[in-house]
Amino acid sequence: MEDNLSINRGCCKGSAGTCSKLEVHDWLSDVVHMATADNIVEVRFKNTRKDYFRNNNNLKLKSGDIVAVEANPGHDIGVVSLTGELVKHQIRKQKVKLVNGDFRKIYRKAKQADIDKWKEAISLEHTTMIKSRQITNDLGLDMKIGDVEYQGDKTKAIFYYIAEGRVDFRQLIRVLAETFRIRIEMKQIGARQEAGRIGGIGPCGRELCCATWMNSFVSVTTNSARYQEISLNPQKLAGQCGKLKCCLNYEVDSYIDAQKDFPPNNIPLHTEAGQYNFFKADIFKRTMYYIGEGKNNTGPLAVPVERVKEIILMNKKGKRPDKLLNNTDSILAQKPKEFEDVLSQDSLTRFDQPKRNRKKKRPANKNQGNRRPSNRQSPRKKDGSGTNNK
Incomplete structure (x- = not known):
């Protein structure tokens, strides 16, 4: 029964795998907990909504139990997702705000x-959402109602x-209250939350992060792409929500740490051979590529970071080195080896094509040039005389 309810609530298969977002791995489950007065339990609801309640009645609760909890007004139905000492860590991590100075109760x-009654409320959510969208369109409001969540007692x-x-x-709240005879609460969500609710497959081939495990969304800026030397192409940087991809923030800290001692790339390098301007950088190989001007425009040269620092310091003192690279690090920037798509090199229908009959060429006789001597005799004439003479 619990599996069917969780699916109906959009916690698992029905909502792009958001069950993994709502559930929490209790890594302290095998630790014996001391009995404390702060008996707080984490309860999950629909649309990644979680809340924390006090177990005043000392009920023996475990993860997956369906409980009736205090709500405003009435009561709500949720599923226990976490108990024990780990709840305190989650409260500090999520920075939970208390209502009236205390947690609400588990009844x-x-x-x-x-x-x-809870299942009856769930069955009304889809029809209510469709009807509310029609009402919003009739009122001419520039908004979209993405989902509706009924309280367990159908009062809100x-x-x-x-x-x-x-x-x-x-005006929309008044119309909705008169139409559905319930208490209305409006909650705005962003484009990232909407994409996580709908779900989908990203360009990496995996399910969207916002639909599987991400609960909190951090702002993403184009500086994350600049630090990683990624082309600022809006079509490639934008996700399915139309915003910058959240994965741009995953590795940006490593790139920032690796570039701490890199010199500025807007400073040209002056040598006796000419001036060189910055082209690109290979951050983890600690290599900066420069292109020369005028006669020195032979292609990008890979220059180690230490050599770039040395030339910049010499230029500040009014000196110019003879060459951009020393004999030890004179490496011409080669085009990196690209990925070879082996499958596209051969046709998938090559085995369906008929094989050609290729005859082996016989070696020519050296004495007669390209002509091969024939052992066949000429056909005899009708009179019995042949062409071969003894």
Whole structure:
């Protein structure tokens, strides 16, 4: 029953694998916990929504139990996702804000009547979302209602919407309250949260990170691409949400640390042979590529970072080296070996084509040039005389 409920709530297969976002691995599960007064339990709901409640009744709860918890107003139904000491770490990590100075309470384990009413509320969510979109369109509001979440007792519904700017939805709330006879709460979500709710496959071939494991979204800027020497192409840098890809922030710290002692790339290098300007950099190989001007424009030269620092220091003192590279590090920048697509080199239908009959060429006789002597005799004439003479 719990598996069916979690699927219906959009926690697993029905919502692009968000179950992995809601569940938490309890790495302290094998540790014996001391009984404390702070008996806090983490409970998960729909759309990656989690909250923390106090187990005042000392119920024996474990991960996966369906519980009835305090809500405003009434009560809500959720699934226990975490218990024990790890809950305190999650509270500090998520920076949970208390309501009226204390956590709300867990009433009881959900009874069958609670579960039945909860399932009835779940069945109303899709039709409510479609109807609310029609109402929004009739009112001419520049917003999109992405999802609806009913409270477990069917007295309240949360409408998740997307909007570019500020939207005055006071009239919308009145119309929705009159239409559905429930309490309305509007919650705005961003384009990244919407993409995570819908799901999809990224250009890397894997399921979207926002749909599988990402809960908090950090702002992504073009500086992350600049630090990694990535081309600032909006079509390649944007994800399915239309914003910059979240994965641009994954390795940017390593690139920043590797470039701490790199010299500025806007300073040209002056030598006796001419001037060289910066072209690109291979950060982890600690190599900077420079192209010469005028007669020295022979292609990018790979210059070690230490050599670049040395030339810049010499230029500041008014000196110019004879050559850009020393004899020890005179390496001409070669074009890196690109990936070879072996499959595209051969045709997939090459075995379907008929084989050609290729006759082996016989070696020519040296005495008669290219003509090969024939052992066949000429045909005899009708009178019996042949052409061969003894």
